[in-house]
Amino acid sequence: MMKSERAKFGSKLGIILATAGSAVGLGNIWRFPYMTGENGGAAFILIYIICVLFLGMPCMISEFIIGRNAAANTARSYRKLSGGTPWMVVGYLGVLTGFLITGYYLVVSGWCLEYMYASIVGHLHGDPGFFKTYFETFETDPLKPVLWALAFVAVTHFVVARGVRGGIEKASKMLMPALFILLLVIVVSSCLLPGASAGISFLFNPDFSRVDGDVFLGALGQSFYxxxxxxxxxCTYASYFGRDTDMPKSAVQIGVIDSIVAVLAGLMIFPAAFSVGVNPDSGPSLLFITLPNVFQQAFGGIPAVGYVVSLAFYALLSLAALTSLISLHEVSTAFLEEELKTTRRRAAIIVTVACGIMATFCSLSLGKYDCLQLFGTPLFSIFDFFTGQILLPVGGFLTCLFVGWYLPRKLVYDEFTNRGTLHSAVFGFYMFSVRYVCPVCIILIFLHQFGII
Known part of the structure; x- marks a missing residue:
């Protein structure tokens, strides 16, 4: 039997939108605006963009190189390029990280669906105390959050099971433009509010007096995550790249899209918040407690506008979550499909069931189930901490070392330049960043988050 040719993305636009969709997620919507407000406004944005261009991009290109050259799932890619040496563990670590992130990310994604539904039926109106009670009651409910999470993983499964071109690429070409349209609608509505100029000024007038080492490390961490x-x-998406894909150019385009979404999220949140005199919080409280209150106050005078903005916001969050979950699901699906030598649909079913079970436990751990907590910490929070604060930095650090110090320089050069000379002039800078700058920065981020430096 002839071996079937490995799936490829069908167009350059599909590559950009699918990979950008993987990068653009809930973190862009809530974490970036909050960190911007806490760290000097425009000053933080400038530092963040520099970090994306000179540190995040080299790491992204490194994963591009591994995935496209090996043309396999993440674990097999590292195993193939490492020749079976202990370096192959980095690939398995990447698959494990993606799988664990899916478990708790599905829970938050389900919350977005609940709030989109609540916006449709008109439940999101009341005083500030109402929104806090509404979220806390919903979050600890043993049934509703689980059902929404399972609904989300079912939608994700439908896309991934249809394959690279028919599922992931096709969905990305619809979801990413829709995400941008919704984002622009809310940005325009927010910026037209009375007093919105104060929020715009806060976002774009740099306050360099607040810039210190913590701000630089915060920008570094945000750019990597x-x-x-x-x-x-x-790495998985890169394994579907064609040989004609310009990887440095693609990395720049994806980084630009990711940064634009983050800045637009700031324009969406700060003008509305300043308009009603509310300071944005961080985390779930921003998305599910503060902002519903902000939207109600800001647009309460025109109910139809408030309804549209609230619905558009939670639809936006759901789309951002979906594009990220598709890529996370694909990591595990591609791994099982190739390692178990099974069909894509069967592999997708296994991943969907496993992630659904994991999401159920994570959701229930936020309620009164002590058996799903460790030292009083919910399983949800443990997954969040372990993946975000430990596995992601370690994986990024080891990837830089693998590409910068282990892989043959000629292999890296050929992939980086597409065996041409177009990018040969900046290859030296790329190698310097991957070998020295990126590993040092990742170590600094890792130590700083534990209060060691």
Missing amino acids: SLSIGMGCI
Whole structure:
């Protein structure tokens, strides 16, 4: 029997939108605006963009090189290029990280669906205390959050099971433009509010007096995490790249899209928040407690506008979550499909069931189930901490060392330049970044988050 040819993305636009969709997620919508507000506004944005261009991009290109050259799932790619040496563990670590992230990310994604539904039926109106009670009651409910999470993984399964071109690429070409349209609708609505200029000024007038080492490390961490580095997504998608894909150019385009979404998220949140005198919080409280209150106050005078903005916002969150979950699901699906030598649909079913079970436990751990907690910490929070604070930095660090110090320089050069000379002039800078700058920065981020430096 002839071996079937490995699936490829069908167009350059599909590559950009699918990979950008992997990078653009809930972190762009809530974490970036909050960190921007806490770290000097425009000053933080400038530092963040520099970090994306000179540190995040080299790491992304490194995963591109591994995935496209090996043309296999993340674990097999590292195993193939490492020749079976201990370096292959990095690939398995990437698959594990992506799988574990899917478990708790599905829970938050389900929350987005609940709030989109609540916006449709008109439940999101009341005083600030109402929104806090509404979220806390829903979050600890033993049934509703689980059902929404399972609904989300079912939609994700439908896309991934249809394959690379018919599922992932096709969905990305619809979801990413829709995401941008919704984002622009809310940005325009927010910026037209009375007093919105104060929020715009806050976002774009740099306050360099607040810039210190913590701000630089915060920008570094946000740039690495927002580009989906270290969780297998980039490497897996790169395995579907054609030989004509310009990887440095693609990395720049994806980084630009990711940064634009993050800045637009700031324009969506700060003008509306300043308009009603509310300071944005961080985490779930921003998305599910503060912003519903902000939208109600800001657009309460025109109910139809408030309804549209609230619905558009939670539809936006759901789309951002879906594009990221598709890539996370694909990491595990591609791994099982190739390692178990089974069909894509069967592999997708296994991943969907496993992730659904994991999401169920993570969701229930936020309720009164002590058996799903460790030292009083919910399983949900443990997954979040272990993947975000440990596995992602370790995976990114080891990937840089693998590409910068282990892989043959000629292999890296050929992949980077597409065996041409177009990017040979900046190859030296790329190698310097991957060998020295990126590993050192990742170590600094890792130590800083534990208060060691």
